[in-house]
Amino acid sequence: MEGTGLLGQDTEQNSENTPRVPVHQQVYAQLREAVLFGDLAPGQAVTIQGLIERTGAGMTPIREAIRRLTSEGALEFRGNRRVVVPLLTEDVIDDLIFLRESVESRLAMQAAEKITPSEIMTLEGIDAKLDEAILRGDVAAYLKQNYAFHAGLYAIAKAPILMDVANSLWLRFGPSMRMVCGRMGTQSLPDNHKSALDALHKKDAQAAGDALREDVVQGIEQIRAALLDGSGLSDVID
Amino acid sequence: MEGTGLLGQDTEQNSENTPRVPVHQQVYAQLREAVLFGDLAPGQAVTIQGLIERTGAGMTPIREAIRRLTSEGALEFRGNRRVVVPLLTEDVIDDLIFLRESVESRLAMQAAEKITPSEIMTLEGIDAKLDEAILRGDVAAYLKQNYAFHAGLYAIAKAPILMDVANSLWLRFGPSMRMVCGRMGTQSLPDNHKSALDALHKKDAQAAGDALREDVVQGIEQIRAALLDGSGLSDVID
DNA sequence: CTAATCAGAATTTGATCATATTTTTGATCA
DNA sequence: TGATCAAAAATATGATCAAATTCTGATTAG
Structure with a gap:
């Protein structure tokens, strides 16, 4: 609960390079x-x-x-x-599943066609850290690395609008994802990244798309299950 | 070129109902x-x-x-x-086609399942005005009524996220749509709304989805053609 | 006599604007 | 042609006004 100074304050005048962020x-x-x-x-x-x-x-x-x-x-x-911060409801989840399936698989397919060996290595690095986080049961790290993996794919696919939409979707289910992890731990969470990486190695667009689709659907179904199950969401601030 | 007062200024104090819009x-x-x-x-x-x-x-x-x-x-x-105001480029158009196909057809399918007779009448009214606009060659009216038809479907489908995405996509190709109309007139523009309305009458979700998909693809292909063709866009302010 | 509900006051929150500070651009002069 | 200065535009702050929610207290009903 640090009260002040969450912003990186450049007290010094940034003499040379000024990558000033508003x-x-x-x-x-x-x-x-x-x-x-x-x-x-x-x-x-x-x-x-x-x-x-x-x-x-x-x-x-x-x-x-x-x-x-x-x-x-x-x-x-x-x-x-x-x-x-919005709460996910039943009908919104249907939208999310449909859109994420379409968008993520498409992005993966485009990424598979364009990916370079060094980019594959980067993704493998992220995935390794993700595995580690799952083993440790470190929810925060899992969420970060999982997002990093997907965001990495988006950048490779070079499809600006699809990327915007995908990022917007992440923002919608992010909070609920955290809730689910908090309850179930990281063990039961999806990780189809291995098969995705396989497909990327082979530049098999179809397989990459399928892997991501699988990953996405599993993730959101977890959320849906958690929402239906623990309908008495005692977490919700009221 | 009215310099000031484009905002609807409520000088009076709105005595009764105060739907004050910021x-x-x-x-x-x-x-x-x-x-x-x-x-x-x-x-x-x-x-x-x-x-x-x-x-x-x-x-x-x-x-x-x-x-x-x-x-x-x-x-x-x-x-x-x-x-x-962004200019559409080749790769962005691919994204747009893919997304609009997915989203619009899905929204149409959901709308077909939920639509009521009075809502169908409203849409038919909009489509009539649209036909009129095409006959007159009134580009501004065509754009407005065409959007009204699609937006009407979105509202009926009751899929909030899909609707948000669809609206965002409209904003992306709206400016280019205007350019295309300005060059080609309204005659060659797509209007698959008749078959869509047919399908809605029968509550045939599949057919409604197909009609909208067709409509969308035709519209964007027009834009792509215009972009490739008149690459020397003299309209563009630089 | 206690508890619940409603009115009004007070505090909290949001909206808008005016102003100061920083940055970029372009114009002039060497 | 390049550098310095000036003007214009954007960023960011704080002040001010308006609205809404919350809190308090009183009155009334059970």
Whole structure:
């Protein structure tokens, strides 16, 4: 609960190279990660004032970041002036399964056609860390590495709109993913990355697409099961 | 070129019902329409200062609106803090075709299962106006009614995420659609809505999905053809 | 006599704007 | 042609106003 200074403050004047990142982007990135990796629970309220205190930033950049995240589905306008992390419902999950199946498999197929040996090695490195995280039962690391693997594929596929959509979908189920992990541990989570890597080695687009489709469906079905099962979500802040 | 007051200003105090719409939402809606219906050409620069003059609004709400549109793919961050209406490129079009095919057909199928007779009548009304617009060669009306038809289907399908994605896709090809119409007129534009309405009457989900898929593919192929053909886009502001 | 509900006050939160600071661009001069 | 300065544009802050929720207290019903 560090109260202030979550932003990387460059007190020094950055004499030479100035890769200056605007505050609103910093806030955006920070909030995005918080949603993506479940630091904000579904149902949790997000207030401008609260973020001002948490980040130490001014009002305008925070406003911009919230608008962006809202557009991307990471946050939800709940009626009057309350912004919350959305809770997944039954019908929304159907949408998610359909879209992620389509989009992820397509991205994997395109990536398979374009991938280079060094890129495969990078992905294998990520997957190794992912295995490690599963063994340790480290939920946070699992979520991060799992996302890194998929995001890596997106970058290779070079399909900008598909990538945007895929990233938006991650933001939608990220918070729930965290909840599921918290309950079930990392053991039962999907990892079809081995077969995906196999297919990428062989540049077999069809197989790569199938592997990712499998991975995605398993992941979301976990969430659905958890939602149906523990309907008495005691986690939800009210 | 009315310089000021593009916003609907409620000078009166709204005594009874107060559906007060925040300025940033008004600006957002206004800009969105401008992109969607081609009032802003691809390549056209969008500046904050310019919008302040155009709309008469303050800086903060405009900022928020721009961020939102940027997230949705309607606007693009072009390096040095310059925001422009994006130009469609070859690879982006492939993404668009794939996604619109998937999403629109799926939405049509879901709509077919849930649609009511009165909703069918509403859609038929829209389609009639669309036919009229095509006959008149009224490009602006064609674009508006065509979008209204699709958006109507989205609302009926009740699939929130799919709808969001579909709307985001519209924003991406809206400006180019306008360009195509400007060159080719409305005659050659697709209208598979008749067969879609047929299918909806029969509640034949498969047929409805196929009709919409057809419609979508035809529309985007037009754009691709126009892009390849008139590669010397003299319209583009640079 | 206790508990519940409703009205009004107070605090909290959001929206908008005006202003200061930084950065980029372009224009002039050497 | 290149460098320095000036103007314009964008980023970021804080102040101010408006709205909403919450809290408190009183009145009434059981």
